[in-house]
Amino acid sequence: MDEGGTPPIRPSASLGTTFPARGKEDPGLAARCANAVAPQDDEGAGLRQPALDGQAPFVAIENASYRYRPAGPPIVDGIDWAIPRGAIHCLLGRSGCGKTTLLKLAAGLLLPSGGAIRIGGAALGGPDPRIGFVFQTPTLLDWLSALDNVLLPVSLKRRPRAADREAARERLALVGLGDLAERRPPELSGGQQSRVALARALMGEPDLLLFDEPFAALDAITREELQDDLLRLCALRGSTALFVTHDIAEAVYLGDRVAVMAAGRIVHAQDLDLPRPRPHGLRYDPAFAAACRTLRGAMDGAG
Numbered sequence: 001m002d003e004g005g006t007p008p009i010r011p012s013a014s015l016g017t018t019f020p021a022r023g024k025e026d027p028g029l030a031a032r033c034a035n036a037v038a039p040q041d042d043e044g045a046g047l048r049q050p051a052l053d054g055q056a057p058f059v060a061i062e063n064a065s066y067r068y069r070p071a072g073p074p075i076v077d078g079i080d081w082a083i084p085r086g087a088i089h090c091l092l093g094r095s096g097c098g099k100t101t102l103l104k105l106a107a108g109l110l111l112p113s114g115g116a117i118r119i120g121g122a123a124l125g126g127p128d129p130r131i132g133f134v135f136q137t138p139t140l141l142d143w144l145s146a147l148d149n150v151l152l153p154v155s156l157k158r159r160p161r162a163a164d165r166e167a168a169r170e171r172l173a174l175v176g177l178g179d180l181a182e183r184r185p186p187e188l189s190g191g192q193q194s195r196v197a198l199a200r201a202l203m204g205e206p207d208l209l210l211f212d213e214p215f216a217a218l219d220a221i222t223r224e225e226l227q228d229d230l231l232r233l234c235a236l237r238g239s240t241a242l243f244v245t246h247d248i249a250e251a252v253y254l255g256d257r258v259a260v261m262a263a264g265r266i267v268h269a270q271d272l273d274l275p276r277p278r279p280h281g282l283r284y285d286p287a288f289a290a291a292c293r294t295l296r297g298a299m300d301g302a303g
């Protein structure tokens, strides 16, 4: 690799890199799902976080608030949230409740009006190369190839080197698009475009991935495939992730912890103790349905 080029993806030894073949039944699933909804569901203000074993959380959102106008209402209103390194947390909430605004704060794209955001213990003062952001729409440039779209974070800063192109190809292969690197976005399906956006977010080898409803426009089957791809990539790289979605089942399938937001506040949060890697058939397990039902109740209660 060229000196200073984009580093290759590092497999995470701690999280392992092997996954069961899709389509295989898992006879132990029901037993392992028995306690899928952890007992400490919390309601209202002062939500407790899971134990962090004495370690500082990787992402710490500390009493964060945000107003778009100084005299306007708080869109994010005193949120506390801690994400341990390597965890996937999901955020559910109705349209307009402030999810994207909170995600932009976590990305350093907006700075909090009050409180602080810390990543790896350091206060976030702006966009940070340790953070990758995947938007709701793939936001690809139609006149560039898939490869050049993945290279964009590099080419906006400097001329890409051979090692960068190699790293971009590697990331496209990781999301299953190794053969389509030269295609332009109009020649790709919606799901393939979402994969290009995911590959692009991985270019800086970010420690934290932020997702803003990236699969909302896709059909159910493609969306489930991309959810599995996302989980595989996060496990492979040991990534920490915060995933915003409207879809309760998506949040339960992806998350170690799911929070519900309403009117700028977290009104409910629960840990999910479902097995990882997610077994085939999990979505049809009673424990999965129970977790979805609890979250639906929390969303309905939030108005």
Ligand SMILES: Nc1ncnc2c1ncn2[C@@H]1O[C@H](COP(=O)(O)OP(=O)(O)OP(=O)(O)O)[C@@H](O)[C@H]1O
Pocket (backbone or CB within 6 Å): 068, 075, 093, 094, 095, 096, 097, 098, 099, 100, 101, 102
């Ligand atoms: N740049 C802005 N200037 C002023 N108000 C804004 C701005 N962006 C968002 N808002 C307002 O802040 C509130 C929260 O918006 P936000 O985009 O965070 O909601 P959301 O939960 O992501 O909604 P959705 O699910 O529809 O994406 C909305 O009332 C919105 O109109």
Ligand SMILES: [Mg+2]
Pocket (backbone or CB within 6 Å): 099, 100, 101, 212
């Ligand atoms: Mg939004």
